[in-house]
Ligand SMILES: N=CN[C@@H](CCC(=O)O)C(=O)O
């Protein structure tokens with residue numbers, strides 16, 4: 001059975017490419033004015049100008065009149081920590097009072113605060129909280145998502161987080177990628193035995209995660225006072241031996257060497273990139289690794305935004321993601337991410353939308369099934385109310401312009 005969308009004022013993000021967008025291509029968002037689109041089961045079956053709709057045979061199970069609204073691919077959020085316990089607004093207030101993110105982490109707050117909470121929370125309760133968050137994000141237009149562990153920092157806690165991510169995928173039917181981030185921080189009991197914790201990751205966590213098939217990727221927080229580039233490379237190499245490709249947290253708080261370490265181990269993506277020097281930019285531009293920018297994290301921590309313009313102009317492939325987490329980005333709203341990328345980082349609206357859709361899909365190696373409008377791709381679509389131009393989307397930041405979201409061909 002199929003579903004017909006008519007009177008689409010603008011069908012944007014039409015693309016059949018396979019390679020990540022960079023340079024001039026990143027600024028092109030092919031669109032069709034006054035269009036229809038046909039969905040069969042969970043896939044896009046056809047689209048074209050309204051004037052040619054009469055040539056499409058068949059009966060339709062349902063019909064949505066888009067009334068001139070814009071249709072674009074649903075957001076692909078390629079970096080989140082969606083599974084976490086509780087919240088950390090007390091630290092938010094501490095930061096308002098002048099305590100820095102690094103100081104909060106050094107005194108046992110931050111990631112370790114979330115790890116303590118998570119280890120006191122049952123799998124069912126974690127799932128309940130994660131499901132509530134995921135429902136909100138779906139209504140905000142997120143169709144594909146990556147979810148990391150990293151707030152367990154114990155064998156059982158890390159496994160529990162990844163099992164919750166698997167349950168979220170099963171219940172939602174969404175494409176969900178899972179990433180093992182045991183190397184998110186050193187737990188308090190390993191403060192003076194960092195090597196011991198790295199052994200726990202490599203010798204105990206990784207084999208169990210691989211045996212249960214719980215993760216697609218391995219991630220490390222490569223940062224001053226967290227994991228060094230050398231430790232990062234060791235952990236990623238061990239992950240690869242278990243079939244997990246690397247993706248990294250790199251160059252957030254300092255020029256950490258994380259970008260070059262990530263490229264060296266063939267990371268699919270290096271994420272954050274608030275702190276970049278010329279060497280890191282040049283290395284990224286010359287690599288196949290995606291640079292994933294997380295503007296809401298920079299915003300929330302009051303850090304300078306990622307140098308997106310310099311990265312785009314150097315020819316880096318760029319994705320945008322929410323980094324949804326309780327400490328540095330307690331929002332997974334990709335509409336806001338796209339606005340902030342334009343406002344704070346000077347990406348053009350077309351660049352930002354491509355980075356949050358097609359390049360996000362590339363960052364999850366799922367560009368063949370989502371991230372653009374193409375026949376055969378998942379029918380994960382955002383329908384806006386009528387807007388004067390595509391640029392109006394990031395311009396009207398804070399307004400919810402979404403009229404309807406369809407995921408896997410089903411209206412929410
Ligand atoms: N930077 C490291 N990890 C998270 C923040 C984690 C936290 O503060 O809980 C991030 O991506 O921003």
Ligand SMILES: [Zn+2]
Pocket residue numbers: 079080081249323325
């Ligand atoms: Zn993160």
